[in-house]
Amino acid sequence: MVLDKDLIMDSLRRVEDPEIHKSLVELDMIKGIEISGDRVVVVVNLTIKGCPMKSKIREDIVYEVGKLEGVDEVEVVFDAMSEEEKRKLREKLYGTQKELFKGIPVIAIGSGKGGVGKSTITANLAVTLGKMGHRVGLLDGDILGFSIARILGIAHKKAQLLSKNTLLPVEEYGIKIISMGNLVEEDEAVVWRGPVLGKLLDQFFNDVYWGEIDFLLIDLPPGTGDVPLTIMQKIPNSKFVVVTSPQPSAARVAGRLWTMSQKAGIEVVGIIENMSHFVCQNCGEIHYIFGKGEGERLSLKTGTELIGEIPLKKEIRMTSDEGRPIVVEDADTFELYKSIAERLVRKVRG
Ligand SMILES: Nc1ncnc2c1ncn2[C@@H]1O[C@H](COP(=O)(O)OP(=O)(O)OP(=O)(O)O)[C@@H](O)[C@H]1O
Numbered sequence: 001m002v003l004d005k006d007l008i009m010d011s012l013r014r015v016e017d018p019e020i021h022k023s024l025v026e027l028d029m030i031k032g033i034e035i036s037g038d039r040v041v042v043v044v045n046l047t048i049k050g051c052p053m054k055s056k057i058r059e060d061i062v063y064e065v066g067k068l069e070g071v072d073e074v075e076v077v078f079d080a081m082s083e084e085e086k087r088k089l090r091e092k093l094y095g096t097q098k099e100l101f102k103g104i105p106v107i108a109i110g111s112g113k114g115g116v117g118k119s120t121i122t123a124n125l126a127v128t129l130g131k132m133g134h135r136v137g138l139l140d141g142d143i144l145g146f147s148i149a150r151i152l153g154i155a156h157k158k159a160q161l162l163s164k165n166t167l168l169p170v171e172e173y174g175i176k177i178i179s180m181g182n183l184v185e186e187d188e189a190v191v192w193r194g195p196v197l198g199k200l201l202d203q204f205f206n207d208v209y210w211g212e213i214d215f216l217l218i219d220l221p222p223g224t225g226d227v228p229l230t231i232m233q234k235i236p237n238s239k240f241v242v243v244t245s246p247q248p249s250a251a252r253v254a255g256r257l258w259t260m261s262q263k264a265g266i267e268v269v270g271i272i273e274n275m276s277h278f279v280c281q282n283c284g285e286i287h288y289i290f291g292k293g294e295g296e297r298l299s300l301k302t303g304t305e306l307i308g309e310i311p312l313k314k315e316i317r318m319t320s321d322e323g324r325p326i327v328v329e330d331a332d333t334f335e336l337y338k339s340i341a342e343r344l345v346r347k348v349r350g
């Protein structure tokens, strides 16, 4: 077989950019191919000069091209894209994302009342959906009170800026995540005011390259005010899940949020009652520490299905604090989340 550039190009179609998950060829990242005898030089146009995935790309190219008959030596040379080339790439990527966004279900998780466990639930639900084989994106919509990156233990992983307007999410547990915690340091004082906050949110919605995903989950900030609803209105057809605790006060605020979402034409697909009950580890008795039945009552009142009741468990708090989603290590909790996720998927997909 005569070695030619087409043959090499074909083999490079099997090499993906490890962050964008598309072939280098499709991304126009192959800048040149030189053949001299049994030696091949591949010039790769990286998106960012100091791309941390360089060595993986090199390894994959050497492997794929090295497999070809007649190739003895493969050299990979790196170059970086110009601003114009990056702009073209961005266009290419977002062209498909826009189409996809129309079709993918977006599920926002809110509560009205703060501290009832939205972020913990959203993070674990996202990981559960991922474990169930769905391709999941998770967006931390709580710009000021961001906590998703910490709960998932990925605050040390910073999101890569592909170009001025293209942000690559962080990947962990088989899902894609973007949280303010992946952009700034944990204890950095975030003093952005209204307009800046809105701009940042817009960036989160417009500039993150999710690639192909089946669901996008959004962790909403607390409150029934402007912010949660603004977020939801940014994405048409987003569905809403309301989290409450069994305390009457939490259920009342959740009810208010429900009413507001109705007015805004946003569909609430389910209610989750968190910290529902406590099972004594010694005697097995169930204690209703925060009261009983508020989730159920809210469900009846609003005609919205109660899709889950999550117990109060020390391990949930501990794993969250330590940055390990509990569904990864506790089989019972995973099963519980799986049943919630299954109901949610059914509801969302109709
Ligand atoms: N089922 C549970 N059992 C025990 N602790 C829990 C449970 N759910 C959440 N927590 C703990 O409660 C605290 C608040 O949870 P979380 O941050 O998820 O709430 P939130 O509603 O997102 O808060 P905010 O309104 O501030 O965004 C955390 O310390 C979390 O670990």
Ligand SMILES: [Mg+2]
Binding pocket: 118, 119, 120, 142, 145, 147, 219, 220, 221, 222
């Ligand atoms: Mg939160």
